[in-house]
Amino acid sequence: MGISKQALVVEEDTDLFESVRAQMPDCVLVDEVQFLRAYHVQQLARVADDLDIPVIMYGLLKDYRNRLFEGSEAAILWADRIEEIKTICAHPGCDRKATMILKVKDGRPVYEGEQIEVGGNDLYKSVCRKHYFHPDVEGLMRATGP
Incomplete structure (x- = not known):
């Protein structure tokens, strides 16, 4: 139920700019941006700037070692705007923000x-x-x- 669309699986050699330009969608939604390479995120920045197509990315910022993911770091560097989706600590009885x-x-x-x-x-x-x-x-x- 709801809206659905076929996803594009991104490989190491995927040119996201060319893939998007070939389809010219109204918007590009990226889930799990942390798994992208920095050059993929740069290609998506070009999509937003050169093709005037909004790009919305979701993902984790840091890994379990408290280090930035490559894709997330690139997203921070290239994003026009960043919105945090806050969550609460999963530990029982704790109401602190999960960071x-x-x-x-x-x-x-x-x-x-x-x-x-x-x-x-x-x-x-x-x-x-x-x-x-x-x-x-x-x-x-x-x-x-x-």
């Missing part, structure tokens, strides 16, 4: 490793800074699931 991503694997917090590992709520939790450094993993997993 960090905690990775939990095999019941333990993980702070180092590869930037990207495919997983959903079972691996990554949005938490405040306090609970990033001092997580109650058992309580967090009870509150949010495996």
